[in-house]
Amino acid sequence: MKKQTPIIEIKGLFKSFGKDKDVLRGVNINVNKGENLVVLGKSGSGKSITIKCLVRLVEADKGEIKVFGTELTNLAEDELNQVRLRIGFLFQNGAxxxxxxxxxxxxxxxxxxxxxxxxxxxxxxxxxxxxxxxxxxxxxxxxxxxxxxMRKRVGLARTLILKPEILLYDEPTTGLDTITSREISELIISIQMKFKTTSIIITHDMACAKFTSNRIVILRDGVVYTEGTYQDLEQSEDQWVRSFFI
Amino acid sequence: MVIEIRNIFDGIGAFILFIFRFFKELFKPPLELKEFIKQCYVIGYKSLPLVAITGFIMGLVLTLQSRPTLAEFGAESWLPGMVALSLIREIAPVITALICAGKVASGIGAELGSMKVTEQIDAMEVSAINPFKYLVVTRILAATLMIPLLVVFADGIGIFGGFVGYNIHSELNIIRYNSLVFETLGFVDIFPATIKTFFFGFFIGTIGCYMGFTASNGTESVGKAANSAVVYASLAIFIIDMLAVQLTDLIF
Incomplete structure (x- = not known):
């Protein structure tokens, strides 16, 4: 089988906020075209910072970020904006x-x-x-x-209106009831089907992760601890990994 | 202590860089004309009632307070000119600017601060819209242009307030009152006083935007941004006024 070229490549990403506040300590993540990647991790593990680095809302200290094969870290503002137009970002509260x-x-x-x-x-x-x-x-x-x-749906509509190829979801179901969370998860899937988008979904909601993920990456202390499908990780022998699925 | 001093200089440095960025973005497309006009409406038109009331009271009170002293020297006829001179040279620009510091700078600080906290500014940036150009440049420009107009308006209303105040104890028609006012006023009284109001407007807009745009995350920072905007804008008005008076004194 032909190996797919990742549409997003993150290599050795480092970010710290002041001395002794290392948030990312060498994150490596690849995302293939059309894939829904869920990123899990405890609060403060660097999930949101990772996707913010991906659109350069936060500047990484070190590392490579390639989107559509273009290295983002040194792009000028105009060139960066051309890439940003192909990426949609759904903020936690819709923004x-x-x-x-x-x-x-x-x-x-x-x-x-x-x-x-x-x-x-x-x-x-x-x-x-x-x-x-x-x-x-x-x-x-x-x-x-x-x-x-509704705010999250409208926020999603606003990102979809420019027909992005990549969607980044920052905790799309946080603060919502179970039924609305389920509706948002279904919406993520229907968007993937309809618009053929590639997505990174940051979440703490395991129901959302199970429903939307093709693959899951778990971050721990600023590095990728493990990755796999929902089913693989659910049956992991690692106690810490399994604690997410209880 | 050393850290506090360093923080103060860091803050001043960041503010200066913010001003440089304003001038850099000012000449970049797009023009953001629609947002600029909207901000002119918000900053200028919506401040008119407040400025009108304070302008009227300034003229009225200044006339009533000055009358006894001038009457003692039999110089009551100087009252219209003296009131107009005080209003145009100093009182109307400073009081109007201070009112705008309270209304405009705090409004901008709170608005941008809350946009920052709720990630609206980030949302603009990721959709490839320059938030600095759209939010900051338009507001600073609108404040720079509207506050001088508000001051001129306050000058006019203040002179009218003076006329009303004069007529409480004496009788003088408005044409005679105005001729006494304009006989006293010269270029040196109007020009420097108007020029300094552009600086007042610029710093009111810039400080409001800086405080809001650089607010840290958390709802508490919105209140802090609004509060600091008023405090620093008011302080800036007095400093600019002092420098403008010294400079005017040297040149004219």
Whole structure:
């Protein structure tokens, strides 16, 4: 079988915040095209920092990050933005712009990056994307009128509107009830199917990990401790790994 | 102690770099005209009632307080000119700027601080939109342009307040009152006082944006950003005013 070229390659990633605060201590992760990779780990193990380094929201101290075969660490701002346009990032609380309605939240990136779009085309794109996350009825609402789950869906719609090839989810089900968490997990899968995206999902929610993952990586003290499928890791002989699955 | 001093210099250095970044981003596309106009509306138009009330009271009170002393010397006719001179040269610019420090700088600090804490600024950055250009440059520019206009407005309302105050004890029609005002005022009174208001506006906008944009994570930092924005902007207004007065004194 032909070996797949990873779409995301992270090699020897180091990041520290001040003296004696090493968060990442040589993380190595590869993600293949079309794959859903779940990253698990205790709080403070460096999961969120890893995906933030991936879009250079946080600058790594050392290491290589290749996305679509392009080394990101030394890219100039304009070149970096070209790569960022192909990556969508769902923040923990959706990070919706409070002063804009749902429609304006979705229109904002489109108006910036698709100047050739007419108002009608923008409206069609917004409606289609909101329909794909099942929230068309919230189109004219303000973020303050939305529940936690709805904010995450709208946040996801906003990232999807630019049709990214990679999606990074930072704890997509945190703070949600079991039913809404399940709905978000289903949405992640349906997006993977529909848009053929590659995803990294940071989560503490094992139900979400089980449902969405093709592969799981577990971080411990800033390094990859182990990796495998959900079933492999669930039956691991390592007590610490198994503690995630209890 | 040494660490505290180093932190102060670190802070000043970071603020200076923030100003450099503003000038660097200022000339980069896109223009962000829509957001700039929105901020002009928020900073300028929405501050009008507050500035009008304080401007009126400044003129009225200054007239009422100065009248007894001038009347003692039989110089009551100097009152309109003296009030206008005090308002335009010093009181209206400083008081208006201080009010804007309270309203505008704290508003910007809190808004950007909360955007930072809720990752809205990060969201902008990952969607390849320059948050500095969109949020900071537009707000600083709007403050730099709107605060001088608010000061000119406060000057006018203050002079009108002076007219009302004058007419409480005496009788003078508005045309005569205005001619007494404009006989006293010269280029040297208006020009330097107006120029310094651009600096007031620039620093009110910059300090508000700096405090909000660099807020650390956590809701507590939003309050801190708003509070520090008011304190440092007010301090900056007094320092700029002192420098402007010294400079005006040297040049004119």
């Amino acid at each position: 919706l712009y409070d002063s804009m309605s749902v429609r304006e939240n979705l229109a904002f990136p489109l108006q910036r990056h698709r100047p050739e779009f007419t108002d009608t085309q923008i409206n069609i794109a917004i409606e289609e994307t909101l329909e794909s996350v099942g929230l068309i009825e919230a189109i004219d609402k303000m973020p303050s009128e939305l529940s936690g789950g």
